[in-house]
Amino acid sequence: MNILIPMGGLGQRFTRENYRFPKPLIKIVGRPMLFWLIDYLDLKEDDIIYLGITEALEKQFALTQTLRVEYPKQTFKSVVLDFDTRGAAETLFIMLQSIDDDRVERKTISLDCDTIYFKPILERFRQLPAHLNASFYFEDHGGKPIFSYLKFEHEPSDPEHPPVVTDVAEKIMISTHANTGAYAFSSTSIMKEYCIQLLDEAVGESGEYYTTHIIKLMLTDKEPFVGLPVQTDDFVCVGTPDQLKTFLKRLKSKDTPVQVRKMRFCFDLDNTLVSYPTKYGDYSTVLPKSQNIRLVQELHAAGHYIIIQTARRMKTHKGNVGAVIADIGRVTIETLANFNIPYDELFFGKPYADIYIDDAAVHALIDTAKEIGWMPDDDQTNDVNPSTKSHTIQYLDNLIIKSSFMDDLKGEIFFYENAPTSIKDLFPQLHRVEHNAETNIGSIILEKIEGISFSQLFTNLCITHGRILKFLTSLKRIHLSLPADSEKAKGNVYENYSKVLSTRHEQYLDLYKSIDDHFQGQSATTMVRSQELIDNVVKYLNEYAAAKRGQYRSIIHGNPIFSSAVFTPENRIVFLDMRSCLGAKLSLEGDLNYDLGKVYQSLIGYDFILADKGHLISGEIIETYLLELIPIFEEFVDREYSNAVNWTDLKMITVHFLLNSIPSLKNFQHQTQLYQLAVDLYQKIMPTKSNDNTGVLI
Incomplete structure (x- = not known):
């Protein structure tokens, strides 16, 4: 079975109440919330748990590796989310993209990380006929419609025959049958199919894509769904601070059926359980810290193992524990007895424990250097000839x-001021332009657009067939917004090709030589030298211009890579960063292949390198993802632009873009990855030329 646990939420309610850890790692009697969920799941060895986690959660806490150590017989796969998705369904789609082809027909269930089930639920789903989907539900008589609710064909009466679901509603109480948050699908493939349908629609008034929206689409298509009941005592939701506090009180009850794992708690003594001496050096004058002592008493009474440690006089006696005990042992034991502090072990050193409670503790998995106020020697960016181009973005109310x-x-x-009014909806509204003549610094004040960068969607495997077509159709509107009459051309549409690349290469010659040296140092690798490659590309582009093979357009975007587009909640594309320049001349005009080559640049992996995910491009999942999207682009271009595009020309222009972009990246690893991408594409275009020995690093 495929088990999905999405954890893309921010847990802001816990943060507001000063919980330090992300929600999945908040402790319940010393054990993280997520561990409680997994502890009670009736798992089998061939089950795989897929974790949809934020980048911060994985980098700071190494969550995946921690789980593999805690559950060595279980398989975990993490899908790192580096943007805030618009609801659980979008998160789930990203996770589904990472499931291998040989598992897509397996049963698949989505579980909330903050809902713990004390009775087996996976086996109940396993026992259903293979074609059935299911939602686990409970009876909600609370009177507040805060859940999603199911409507059944008939009210449930026979436990052996689960009720058929006919409708589902989010936050509207169409019945008392409330979803617990466990949604079970007959296969990954059907779940993915309906995720795509949902994501290709606007997000709607709710502002996010709920999992119940997937179920709603499936019910419309008569896909069979049943309800599986869960008794209220057999599960608990701890998704808010109040719910967590209620559950903690429940765990302290003697009548609770929930089995609580016995933990080892280690408390420091000084300034944790007792104060520092009120009379310097006299430990008989310490005062009790009542709140922490009460915590120790309650944990001990609940059966947990209590260890108390102290470093008293360790400095005085230079770490000689025997001398410390002889000096301060008696008064320490008397203090514990006087303040009624229970313990199972007492150490004048630091013993092993599951939990350490200390007023001076620094958590080693949260930026340790930052917490102790230190800048590590290796905390520096690896800059190699970074581009001097830069701009700043500031937000002011509803403006950028x-x-x-x-x-x-x-x-x-120039583009904002001259673009046709028919395509104004494809761009932010320009409010004004400011210019400081003394510094030659300018500012463009624009409407702030709500949405997500198309590049972030792309690198998180969240581009569907419908979304890429939306992008391409919007770009085509730009190209068709003015008549394309090359006889009236005012500028040279080839101005930004070979001349720009040659100049760039000369300007950053040392950088390109460093890249050559990098690949030459890899003895098993042969790589076209940058000088030879750039000479070949420049020669090709000069021939392209001389033969006038460009596709003239009166208007192009000039830089439609995916990071130059925003996908709005209404499923609109809004473009940014237009480049209306032909050399030094301001002009809307350009070569259609220039825009399409920029799109192709993104589609073959450029954005993955920018997002520090370049190492993933050659992996099976990303490779499959790109191979699904690129043909959609190629078919669209051939169909919508009347087969006007020569694909060899377009791809060689893309090689030019990749080579030209190298100096604009600050990270040398990214620069070498971009060069590798350029070489790979060049060798696919010109296999004979690139396979001879000329210009190859041996």
């Missing part, structure tokens, strides 16, 4: 202020 040198902004400003 983009500032840079006017030479860098003039093309974008």
Whole structure:
């Protein structure tokens, strides 16, 4: 079975109440919430648990590795989310993309990380006929419609025949049958199919894609769903601070049927359970810290193992524990007795324990250097000839202020001021332009667009067939917004090709040589030298211009890589960062292949490198993902642009973009990955040329 546990939420309610850890790691009697969920699941060895986790959760807490150590017989796979998804369904779709092909027909269940089941639920799902989908539910008589609810064909009466679901509603009480948050699907493939349908629709008034929206689509298509009941005593939701506090009180009850694992708790003595001496050096004058002592008493009474440690006089006696005990042992034991502090072990050192409670503790998995106030020697960016181009983005109410040198902004400003009104909806509204003549710094003040970068969707495997077509159709609207009459061309549409690449190469010659040296140092690798490759590309582009093979358009975007587009909650595409320059000349005109080559640049993996995921491009999952999207692009271009595009030309232009972009990246690893991407594409275009020995690093 495939078990999905999405954890993309921020847990802000816990943060507001000063919980330090992310919600899945908040402790319940010393054990993380997520562990409680997994502890009670009736798992089998061939089950795989897929974790949808934030980048911060994985980097700071190494959650996946921690789980593998805690549950060595279980298989875990993490899907790292580096943006805030618009609801559980979008998170689940990203996770589904990472399931291998040989498992897509297996039963698949989604579980909330903050809902713990004390009775087996997986086996109940396993026993259902293979074609059935299911939702686990309980009877909600609370009177507040805070859950999602199921409507049945007939009210449940026979436990052997689960009720058939006919409708589902989010936060609307169409019945008392409330979902627990466990949604079971007959296969990964059917779940993914309906996720795609949902995500290709606008997000709607709710502002997010709920899992119940997937079920709603499936019910519309007559996909069979049944309800599986769960008694209220057999599960608990701890998704809010109040729910967690209620459960903790329940665990302290003598009548609770829930089995609580006995834990080892280690408390420091000084300034944790008792104060420092009120009379310097006299430990008989310490005062009790009542709140912490009460905590120790309750934990001990509940059967947990209590260890107390102290470093008293360790400095005085230079770590000689025997001398410490002789000096301070008696008064320490008397203090514990006087303040009624129970314990199972007492140490004048630091013993093993599951939990350490200490007023001076620094958690080693949370940025340790930051917590102790230290800058590590190796905390520096690996810059190799970074581009001097830069701009700043600031947010002011509902506006965005983009500032840079006017030479860098003039093309974008020209586009805003001259683009046809028929396509104004594809761009933010321009409020005004400011220019400081003394510093030559300009600012573009734009409407703030709510949404997610198309690049983030792409690198999180969240681009569907419908979404890529939406992007391409929107880009085509730009190209068709003005008549394309090459006889009236005012600028040279080839101006930004070979001349730009040659200049770039000369300007950053040392960088390109460093890349050559990098690949030459890898003895098992042969790689086309940058000088030879760039010479070949420049020669090709000069021939392209001389033969006038470009596809003239009166208007192009000029930089439609995926990071230059925002996908809004209404499923609209809004473009940014337009470049209306042909060399030094301001113009909307350009070569259609220029725009399409930029799109292709993103589609073959450029954005993955920018997102520090370049190492994933050659993996099976990403490779399959790209091979699904690229043909959609190619078919669209051939169909919508009347087969006007020569694919060899377009791909060679893309090689040019990749090579030209290398100096703009600050990380040398990213620069070498981009060069590798350029070489790989070049060798696919010109296999004979690239396989001879000329210009190859041996």
